[in-house]
Amino acid sequence: MYKMWAVPGISSSSWSFLLVLCLVLKISVLSRGGITSSYVRKLQKSVDMPLDSDVFRVPPGYNAPQQVHITQGDLVGKAVIVSWVTTDEPGSNTVLYWSENSKLKLKAEGTVLRYKFYTYTSGYIHNCTLENLKFNTKYYYQVGIGNTTRTFWFTTPPEIGPDVPYTFGLIGDLGQTYDSNMTLTHYEQNPAKGQAVLYVGDLSYADKYPNHDNERWDTWGRFMERSVAYQPWFWSAGNHDIDFAPEIDETDLFKPYTNRYPTPNQASNSSSPLYYAIKRASAYVIVLSSYTACGKFTPQYIWLDNELKKVNRSETPWLIVIMHAPLYNSYEAHFMEGETMRVVFEPFFVENKVDFVFAGHLHAYERSHRISNINYEIVNKDCTPVRNQSSPVYIIFGDGGNIEGLNLDMREPQPDHSAFREASFGHAILEIKNRTHAYYHWHRNQDGYAVKAESKWFYNRYWHPVDED
Numbered sequence: 001m002y003k004m005w006a007v008p009g010i011s012s013s014s015w016s017f018l019l020v021l022c023l024v025l026k027i028s029v030l031s032r033g034g035i036t037s038s039y040v041r042k043l044q045k046s047v048d049m050p051l052d053s054d055v056f057r058v059p060p061g062y063n064a065p066q067q068v069h070i071t072q073g074d075l076v077g078k079a080v081i082v083s084w085v086t087t088d089e090p091g092s093n094t095v096l097y098w099s100e101n102s103k104l105k106l107k108a109e110g111t112v113l114r115y116k117f118y119t120y121t122s123g124y125i126h127n128c129t130l131e132n133l134k135f136n137t138k139y140y141y142q143v144g145i146g147n148t149t150r151t152f153w154f155t156t157p158p159e160i161g162p163d164v165p166y167t168f169g170l171i172g173d174l175g176q177t178y179d180s181n182m183t184l185t186h187y188e189q190n191p192a193k194g195q196a197v198l199y200v201g202d203l204s205y206a207d208k209y210p211n212h213d214n215e216r217w218d219t220w221g222r223f224m225e226r227s228v229a230y231q232p233w234f235w236s237a238g239n240h241d242i243d244f245a246p247e248i249d250e251t252d253l254f255k256p257y258t259n260r261y262p263t264p265n266q267a268s269n270s271s272s273p274l275y276y277a278i279k280r281a282s283a284y285v286i287v288l289s290s291y292t293a294c295g296k297f298t299p300q301y302i303w304l305d306n307e308l309k310k311v312n313r314s315e316t317p318w319l320i321v322i323m324h325a326p327l328y329n330s331y332e333a334h335f336m337e338g339e340t341m342r343v344v345f346e347p348f349f350v351e352n353k354v355d356f357v358f359a360g361h362l363h364a365y366e367r368s369h370r371i372s373n374i375n376y377e378i379v380n381k382d383c384t385p386v387r388n389q390s391s392p393v394y395i396i397f398g399d400g401g402n403i404e405g406l407n408l409d410m411r412e413p414q415p416d417h418s419a420f421r422e423a424s425f426g427h428a429i430l431e432i433k434n435r436t437h438a439y440y441h442w443h444r445n446q447d448g449y450a451v452k453a454e455s456k457w458f459y460n461r462y463w464h465p466v467d468e469d
């Protein structure tokens, strides 16, 4: 090899010049694809917080409501579903609520259920929908009427409109480790903290325990209450929420998840709690299920096809899709697991100019360029993703910090469609400003809550489809 250096007629200084030139070219070629962050992550194992941790404490008092959480209860944001668990006796299904500026206490009646999972029997799981709320209003609500009451509050979203600003927190694959607690804390303390959270699946990771120990669904519920009782989280289901365990005769899919986390699926005419849509401020959010059939003629396909026709970008300019398994991912972990859904649903996303597709599953962070891969037909050779300004940006933030730890191994070289990737835990924020502009930022945990690891302005695909790069 070194003989090359002695080619007659070319001085060694010309060679070093060529070498430098090659390096420069190589760097610029690589950077067309994107950036792989060189940030050095801490590599300790992620461990679950022990059962006696402060975050899992049972609230005091006889039959005290615990695991209180809320989510949107209708299509437009004038209803809220309140859920909570009591353990000593069923207690009351009533929620008392009142707006900040009113002494008038209103009452809503809910329902209660229990479920069994192998040798585990759940507490009394209540859910109650508060309806006909006023937009943009702070409400207090009280649960546990009769024995031990607890009071919480939330603020309803502003009325839907094309230029209504709104901020979403973006979190996924959280689990219940010390890292999960750090992610949640950083989200809560972020000066730009969201008004609601889009959650991309994999909640408690209870299925990592023998017989899917459902006590870990209860601890997760208690851990999360400090955020989810005060602002709605929009749930989507991950693989760790399936809880399919034929070895112990548990074959009812998503049993703990669907019994504990009701969604407003009927408001968007969905027959399954696993996929649904909501409008909020200037956004239309479509929640899909990576673990429910999506082929042509399946209920999810028919529903999505129908749902996309209802989107009116003059009313809700921002069209956001969330799911668990990413359609584009350049890490080794879960590589191409989203292909089944991509092949079927990606043409919908591009034709409808979806702004963002958010996913989790990968325990790391990755953001794509605007790309599509919809031209391939089995007889042609068009099977490479291409830049397309009609396409969504695909962002993976399954980096909440669960017991499985980080996915560190990336595929090399970084493919052209990948804009930025880094294997750190963290959370992200999407600040919608008006119909054209949204400011997005991702925060890795190690930097502290106020520091952005990356940030970017995004432009609406319907109103201002300008290339952000």
Ligand SMILES: *[C@@H]1O[C@H](CO)[C@@H](O)[C@H](O)[C@H]1NC(C)=O
Binding pocket: 062, 145, 146, 147
């Ligand atoms: C809890 O409330 C119910 C109904 O209000 C009542 O029947 C029951 O005696 C109460 N239990 C205790 C321990 O106070």
Ligand SMILES: *[C@@H]1O[C@H](CO)[C@@H](O)[C@H](O)[C@H]1NC(C)=O
Binding pocket: 049, 053, 054, 055, 178, 181, 182, 185
């Ligand atoms: C979790 O985070 C909260 C808020 O930062 C803190 O008060 C609490 O002690 C933490 N708990 C554990 C077990 O790390």
Ligand SMILES: *[C@@H]1O[C@H](CO)[C@@H](O)[C@H](O)[C@H]1NC(C)=O
Binding pocket: 110, 111, 113, 125, 126, 127, 128, 129, 258, 259, 260, 261, 262
């Ligand atoms: C929630 O309450 C509704 C009735 O309001 C009921 O149909 C549904 O089964 C309940 N879901 C859960 C998960 O408790």
Ligand SMILES: *[C@@H]1O[C@H](CO)[C@@H](O)[C@H](O)[C@H]1NC(C)=O
Binding pocket: 269, 302, 306
């Ligand atoms: C609801 O979905 C069914 C198919 O599941 C469809 O026939 C019906 O037209 C839909 N209704 C609305 C209002 O979208």
Ligand SMILES: *[C@@H]1O[C@H](CO)[C@@H](O)[C@H](O)[C@H]1NC(C)=O
Binding pocket: 312, 313, 314, 315
């Ligand atoms: C779309 O929304 C705008 C603004 O709310 C409204 O004026 C228009 O009639 C809607 N279009 C359709 C087809 O419903």
Ligand SMILES: *[C@@H]1O[C@H](CO)[C@@H](O)[C@H](O)[C@H]1NC(C)=O
Binding pocket: 350, 351, 372, 373, 374, 375, 386, 387, 388, 389, 390, 391
């Ligand atoms: C880009 O998206 C548009 C809109 O769906 C589509 O018509 C076009 O074929 C796509 N272009 C490429 C190169 O994929």
Ligand SMILES: *[C@@H]1O[C@H](CO)[C@@H](O)[C@H](O)[C@H]1NC(C)=O
Binding pocket: 433, 434, 435, 436, 437
């Ligand atoms: C939309 O928001 C962006 C960012 O805040 C701002 O620069 C722009 O002027 C706004 N557009 C309108 C029409 O107000």
Ligand SMILES: [Fe+2]
Binding pocket: 173, 202, 238, 239, 240, 324, 360, 361, 362
């Ligand atoms: Fe997952």
